Amino acid sequence: MRRFSNSLFNFDEPLGWLRVKLDKLSRFLKIGFTSLIFSFLAGCGGDENGDENVATKIALDPNEPISYSIQVKPILSDRCFGCHGQDEANRKADLQLHNAESAYKKFKDGSQPIVPGNAEKSVVYQRIISTDPDFVMPPKSSHTVVTPEEAEIIKVWINQGAKYEKHWAYIPPKLPKVPANDKDDQYQVWPSNSIDNFTLAKMVQHGLTPAEKADKAKLIRRAFLDITGVIPSPTLFDKYMADKSENAYEKMLNDLFASERYGEKMASYWLELARYGDTDGYQNDGERNMWPWRNWVIDAFNHNMPFDQFMIEQLAGDLLENSTKDQILATGFNRNTPLNAEGGIIDEEFRVEYIADKVDVTSTTFLAHTMGCARCHDHKYDPLSAKDYYKMFAFFNNTRETGISAGSWAKPNTFYYPDKQDSELAAYIEKEIAQLEAKVSKVEKAHKADISAKLKQQAKAAIDRSNADKYKNLVAKGKNYISFESRFGKDPDKVSIANTAVVPGKFGNALRFNGQGKYSGFANSRVRPKVFNKKPLGLSIWTRQATAQDLKVFDDLPTYIDEQPLSTKSLANLPTSGFRLAAEYQKNTKKKKGFDLAINANNQLEFAIVGDWPKHAIKVVSEVLPKNTDWQHIYAQYDGSEQAKGLSLYLNGKKLKSQIVQDNLEGESTAIRFGDIEFGAPRLAESGLYTGRDLDEFRLLDKVLTAKEIQLLATSSPWQIAGGQFKEYPSEYLADNQQYIQDKTQLLKTQEKLQRLIDDRAVQIMVMQDAAPFDKPIRATYLLDRGSYDKPVKEEALTANIPSYFGDLTGNYPQNRLGLAKWLASDENPLTARVMVNRLWQLVFGRGIVNTSENFGNQGDLPTHPKLLDWLAIEFKQSGWDIKYMLKLMMMSSTYQQSSDFPIADVIPDPENIYLSRGGRYRMTAEQIRDSALQASGLLVNTIGGPSVKPYQPANFWQSINAKVAYKEDTGDGLYRRGLYSYWKRTAGVPSMIIFDAATKDYCVSRRQSTNTPLQALVMFNDPQYVEASRALAEKAYSQFTSPVERIDYIARSLLNRSLESSELAELTSLLDEMLVGYQAEPEQAKQLFSVGAKQAAVDEASFAEVAAYAVVSSAVMNLSEFITRQ
Incomplete structure (x- = not known):
């Protein structure tokens, strides 16, 4: 097979192996069809984006005063305002020509820029018409000139009094009188609504007359493209063609506006204004x-x-x-x-x-x-x-957005449930959680005094026991209080430990993590508190450095530490690591979630709340801690704000200076942790060196403490504290309250249920949110x-x-x-x-x-x-x-329903169709061309909404931008969804759409430019999407009809929404015969055609040659300007 190759495409040419003769196709294109070589006339239909200013086309009317806003200002703005306009910093001669006061003000020499009523004495006019290169304005260096016609407009305006007006767009719109038609006017009955009265008046003013009404077939196709973005199927086309009722056209419009395809068509334009893309850019x-x-x-x-x-x-x-x-x-x-x-x-x-x-x-x-x-x-x-x-x-400027950010986790963000049922379920669960929290809180508040007394009594007893018993396998006692003192056997599932020793603690006994065994020793508590990203959290712990020097681990190095692989080779030059005081992380998940309090290798405290490390977390690092072997109290606090500034660290009751290193925690008020608390686990920052430490008296709180309360934690014994200041998880103290226990248990289960729903079903998306009132x-x-x-x-x-x-x-x-x-x-x-x-x-x-x-x-x-x-x-x-009302109003007008067919002579007075004396004619958008090809072939999948999909794309296209990122093509329906849903990588957009002028996604685009290039023909002939569509359409025609005439006619009606004339049918039949001979002579070429695209052949192999010939016919028709033109 031959291949076409250029900077964007390197596609096989499956339809071109016979080198379809251009003279053959050119003869075909000349008969009854709008040839691609005349596609430039699409611009004559009035839609191409010419930028010529209308003001320069307005001739002087001796019966009308010159308008500053309409006729003069466009000239001054383009040629003069750059130096004599709004920008004070770049203004020359202190002259403001946009301002009447400045324009009338005399210069120091007595001359006047503009003298109302006298152009000859006006310096502005004198310099505009001057032939002196040193005096003329605009200066030669500006590379702009005021034409004689424009100079005349300025002259007449000044002589008429040089009246300034407010810019037209800044004057509030007032309801104008609808123009009335002359009773003798032959077009008196032409207007269908008020729009037509305005357009007809403008036509008459410029010596133009309306075109005749477009035929019904073209109106149907036009309306489908304008409302739904795709051409009608033969079935729908025949349905609306068969409706002979007086309001048939309006009924069709109503049907189309009611279609879900309407929203997709409108969204396609709005997404360009909003610069929508599926990646971050840069x-x-x-x-x-x-x-x-x-x-x-x-x-x-x-x-x-x-x-x-x-x-x-x-x-x-x-x-x-x-x-x-x-x-x-x-x-x-x-x-x-x-x-x-x-x-x-x-x-x-x-x-x-x-x-x-x-x-x-x-x-x-x-x-x-x-x-x-x-x-x-x-x-x-x-x-x-x-x-x-x-x-x-x-x-x-008040939003919570940061500069270094990327992806959907970039704050602020929220969770979105694609499935409506999931969204409703989440709302129901959140309501249930709020109700349970209210019930639980009410009971806890009512029993506050009783709980405080029990806490005090139990804390004293716990310390007494810990002085008497020293066991290596220790049990955490209580829901929020782990003193490392209770004996093994009471509750053996509460704590697992390894390579630790029991030593005298700050209060009673403590655990020593001595760095002499696997993992340096650790304790894993079965206490499983629920940590929420929008609720406060406090961590209180006593610690001391157990030895004067760090201890090196030689035996039993783990294969993985902190989810990072470890190899013997990597231990050669390792820096000193830190020590994890307390942490909890969700297990068996792709996301690392929880909290982490540690002392790093530089002897600094690190505190993090993590939703999905490292993308979704907040973290601070403290100043360097003083080195000593005394017991020190550490308190870490999070205020629930989802901001790193809400993290604070304290040493012995005094707040430490800290630096923010991660600040990106956003989302719904949901639990980010359901797991065990770990103590003493090493932080192997690529290191085999661990610090030996003792830990004692860990507390977990779910409230924000005052500075006084934090000082109390750092200076008081546990039984003094237990007097009532810090009740946090009092379930065990209300064990006799069955309703409370039931509600508390249900609350925890419901919170877990919501978290599972979020993890499994929710999508995180960036939204706007102010950081403060x-x-x-x-x-x-x-x-x-x-x-x-x-x-x-x-x-x-x-x-x-x-x-x-x-x-x-x-x-x-x-x-x-x-x-x-x-x-x-x-x-x-x-x-x-x-x-x-x-x-x-x-x-x-x-x-x-x-x-x-x-x-x-x-x-x-x-x-x-x-x-x-x-x-x-x-x-x-x-x-x-x-919006629907306005669109329908426009489309019900006679102006809209005009024919876009025109003699060339009619184009000359108004080549851009500015005054709307004929129907608009222009090339369809990139999405419309692709989607219409899929629609005609029966491949288009009309599933609405959902994630972006990845249809066919040239091999290795993404790698040309980033060698590490590969494009993974979709399978199944993802290949055939509307172009609106095609995945758009900002640095490497969809090539076939870019070639058809799809807009950039880097900035707001209000209107697309339209080009005609050879690359577009290569896309239509060789892109797998179009080749496969041609084949699928050929298979449909072949399967549904028996004669060549019927099959070719079906192909034409599917793509062009009309039947063929006899001469056109003859040309396509000749093309079919020529292709059939070639494919029968070389059946392998037919097989290669059927290998293009993911769609399996719908016909048996014996029919490949014949269907391949029809595929060439489909491709030929698809490549006509008539197919890709909205007319």
Whole structure:
């Protein structure tokens, strides 16, 4: 077989072994089909992303005054504002041409930039028309010029009084009057709704007339692509073609909007705005689980969530009163930020980058403004100062996000249950736990005095016993109190020990871990406390260094220590290790979970709470401890905050200085540990050297102690402490209270049940969460000089607020993300409704009313139909922000239903179809092409939601980016799901989609560019996905029909949604015959075709040659512009 090879692809050419003659195909393409060589005309349909500013096309109308906003400002913004605009730092001659006051103000020499009513005396006009290279503006160095036509516009405007106006996008939309049609107009009955009145008026203004209505077949296909993202199956197509009722078209639209495919189609666009990806980006580009947020988006569109609610929940769902898990999940919108976990990066630098990304995405998505341009300096074109930028920055600067972070465990995060039943079960269990905790706590509080007395009595008796009995096999007594004193035999299952000795302790007896045997000696208590990541924990223990020097272990070295393999070879140059005072870790699990308190090789205390080491943990290291052999009291405390700053360490009652080394513990309030407490286990930091230590009087507490209480622990005897200050696990002291014991037992079982559900079924996902109440932020926000993280201008702390040009949130809205979201949805904001209806218009017509849908600022394109845009924005809000209603309104219009077929002569007056005098015609998106090919072949799997899948990809593509990471192709349904679900690695996206202009996932994308390249033809002919689809379609046609004519017609109807003309059928029949001869002559080539893809052959081997020939026919039709074009 021949192979095509390029930088992205190296595919076999299974259909090309006969080298299908180009002249044969070219003859075929010329007959009745839209050839690929004419695909450039798709741009003539009005959807390609041309960037020419509409203002330059508007001719001077002697009956109309020149508009500064529509005609003049676009010229000044593009040629002048860079030096004479908003940016004070780069402003020249102290002249602001965006500001009337400055533009009218005289220079020191008495001249005036703009003299209203007199262009000839206006310095601005004089310099624009000057031929002197040293005087003309813009200067030659700018490489821009003002054309004579543009100079004339400026001249007339000045002579008319040089009236300045507010930028059109900043003026709140007002309901315009719907244009009325002339009674004598031949198109009087053409409008189907108010949209048509606006578009028809613009057509007439520009000497254009509407095209005829598209035929029913094309309208059906068009609607399917625009609403569901895939072409209709022959069955559905025939169903809607057969409906002759008057409202058949509207009924079809209703059916399509009710389909789950609608939510997937809409989500595909929204995910690009949100820069969704399945990995973190940057060099490491590790995996993350953000697909639960994608599920939320699909579901929101399918349930037609009002857009204002859709926006508020994504920006601030966590701040809503009594927010639900779904509302918190929605905030994943702003956690799609690429994350960096590379070695050597600076945490604060990248934390600032992540916040800046949120500002950019929020402003682009909901305001269509390039706010990022004001990060380093005042915006050159729009009324946004750098101070305004950092006020927006402050909305996101209070989150618990860190700079060095990656993966779904990057804080803050939450658990998500993909299965609805699991989610409901978790909610039920959490409610049951809360009820049991309340009952247990009530009993414990009621018996506090009795328990305190019993504790005091038992502690005294325990010490007395330990002075009398010295056994090596010791028992832990009590649920929270291990004094290492009780005799073996009383409860032999409570403690297992090895290589330890009983020695006089701080109080009674202690255990000595002397470093002379396997593991240096350890004790493993069967006491199994439940440690929660959102509840306090205290560890109290007495310890002393047993010997003056460390003891080396020579015998019985373990094969594994701390889950790390140990080899004899690795012991040659080992540093000194530390000593584990107390720890508990879950066994038999992939995740290392629990707590750890240890003294390291540098004689520092280390304390960690671990959910999944090292990704999901908090840890601190203390200052160096003084070296002595006296008994020392160590207390480690965790306040339940899930933050490393909530960890504290004490020595002999005094707080130690400590440094945070890990700060990433987030999640639901669930147990992170159900296991034994271990004492004295060595910490083999690649070492065979252990420290001998004595341990005594261990206590576990589930409350935050005051400094006074910690001092009490360090200075008092156990029976003094037992007087009532520290009751923690009093079950054994309430043994006669059967109801209490029953509730306590049930509570522990229920907590374990929830933990198992989380471990087995839950997915961790990043969400938004503020670290503190917004009126008490954890960090101040300052303007950053030149946008640099390490150059805050601390003269003024900034409060979260909207750009001053738009007003002020103070007093009207909370100055947090929720206040921002509510302002965006309010009538006070002139942009968001316009921005969203413009995006909807872009989705339906291929081009927005404002072509630069990402930029409504001064450098963006002007609206082609400004009154229509305002009418749609107001209609949108009055409909209750109803997205389906607006899309249907657009698609029910006569404007939408126009034919996209046109004579070339009709294109010349309006080549980009700006004024909508014909239907839109443009190439389908990468996802639509792939999904439609799978749909036609019967391979498309329509399972909705769930994790991303990994369909076919060129071999070793990921390794070109990272040699250590291999792409593991899916099997079964994962190969055939919609492109929306294809796994997207940020540093190595899906090649076949990239070639068809799929957007990057590194930043917010509002509109895709569209290109036509030879690589696209190679994908269609040779990518296994399309080869397999061609074969599967051929098998369907071969199995369902008997004659070549029927089979070829079925292939065409599946791909093109129409039957063939006789001349087209003749060409394809000729192609079929030629292919059949070749495959029959070389049957091995047919077998090779059937080896492409995972789908097993649906026909017997005797039919391979014939089906392979039909596969070539399928591929030929699939490669036509008519198949890949939405028209």
